[in-house]
Amino acid sequence: MQKPTIAIIGPGRAGSALGRALHTAGYTIAAIGGRNPDNVRNLAAELGAKACQNPATTIDLADLTILAVPDDVIVSLATDMVESLCSAAEKSAVHLSGAQDRAALRPLAQASLRTGVFHPLQTFRRGPEAVGNVAGTYFGIDADALLRDQLMQLAGDLHGHPFDLAGVDRALYHAAAVFAANYPITLLAEAIALGTAAGLDGKTAGPGMTALLAGAVNNLRDLAPAEAITGPASRGDEGTIERHLEALKKDPELQRLYQLLADRTKHLTSNKEAAA
Ligand SMILES: NC(=O)c1ccc[n+]([C@@H]2O[C@H](COP(=O)([O-])OP(=O)(O)OC[C@H]3O[C@@H](n4cnc5c(N)ncnc54)[C@H](OP(=O)(O)O)[C@@H]3O)[C@@H](O)[C@H]2O)c1
Numbered sequence: 001m002q003k004p005t006i007a008i009i010g011p012g013r014a015g016s017a018l019g020r021a022l023h024t025a026g027y028t029i030a031a032i033g034g035r036n037p038d039n040v041r042n043l044a045a046e047l048g049a050k051a052c053q054n055p056a057t058t059i060d061l062a063d064l065t066i067l068a069v070p071d072d073v074i075v076s077l078a079t080d081m082v083e084s085l086c087s088a089a090e091k092s093a094v095h096l097s098g099a100q101d102r103a104a105l106r107p108l109a110q111a112s113l114r115t116g117v118f119h120p121l122q123t124f125r126r127g128p129e130a131v132g133n134v135a136g137t138y139f140g141i142d143a144d145a146l147l148r149d150q151l152m153q154l155a156g157d158l159h160g161h162p163f164d165l166a167g168v169d170r171a172l173y174h175a176a177a178v179f180a181a182n183y184p185i186t187l188l189a190e191a192i193a194l195g196t197a198a199g200l201d202g203k204t205a206g207p208g209m210t211a212l213l214a215g216a217v218n219n220l221r222d223l224a225p226a227e228a229i230t231g232p233a234s235r236g237d238e239g240t241i242e243r244h245l246e247a248l249k250k251d252p253e254l255q256r257l258y259q260l261l262a263d264r265t266k267h268l269t270s271n272k273e274a275a276a
Contacts, residue, residue, distance in 0.1 A: 116143020
């Protein structure tokens with residue numbers, strides 16, 4: 001299958017990472033569009049693309065336009081794009097949001113473009129390092145038939161794993177992704193603050209707790225969560241849990257959160273024992 005030429009609107013975290021990875025995979029990045037002229041110009045120059053300061057006009061320059069903009073901007077951008085569209089022939093557009101379905105691109109679908117969702121189930125930071133997370137990513141796809149095939153190939157060319165997002169409850173699915181990628185970081189920040197309050201110095205609390213989390217993630221490479229989890233709640237060390245709760249009593253909210261997580265952890269490991 002011939003590779004479509006690509007336009008990316010939004011040279012932010014996800015747009016830059018995917019743009020760089022697609023460029024490396026041999027795709028022509030025809031245009032970069034966006035809001036901040038410097039960001040648009042810099043990514044366009046790096047990827048050999050045309051810089052479009054008016055994002056809505058980007059769509060006429062490529063076969064497939066990727067809207068890599070904040071979720072709340074997708075509908076209004078899609079509407080503006082229709083206004084400035086010269087021809088819809090053979091053109092497609094996707095957004096990258098896990099929380100929104102294809103309805104967000106309805107204005108483009110009504111203008112006869114093929115539309116779809118191409119959601120990287122991944123976390124991208126700012127900067128060029130983010131491209132390192134692309135390979136191995138699971139890509140959720142929900143699109144018109146012909147576009148779907150193209151997006152499956154695109155995911156494969158990125159060394160990713162395509163999967164079907166059609167019929168998946170987006171709010172629940174996206175909440176699941178937030179649990180996997182965002183809240184562990186919130187919990188790590190709490191762990192670093194607690195470590196510091198306990199008397200660790202700054203050089204140890206952050207790197208030490210981060211190395212601990214990295215070890216836990218590493219264990220998950222070939223173990224299910226119920227197998228990989230360690231600690232007092234999974235061992236049934238009630239005395240240790242009581243001492244932790246006592247130590248956390250100055251922060252009742254965090255104490256409640258600890259208790260909730262301990263209960264969920266006991267549930268997780270007791271389910272494993274029941275299944276064994
Ligand atoms: N980052 C992730 O880990 C991740 C993972 C999976 C999916 N996604 C999805 O990817 C999409 C982008 O997220 P992100 O994290 O990459 O966001 P981001 O880093 O904030 O980047 C958003 C980009 O959109 C541009 N933009 C904002 N408002 C715009 C407008 N009105 N018109 C044109 N361009 C506009 C921004 O321009 P400026 O240069 O002016 O800021 C920026 O380049 C979202 O749908 C998100 O759900 C993100």
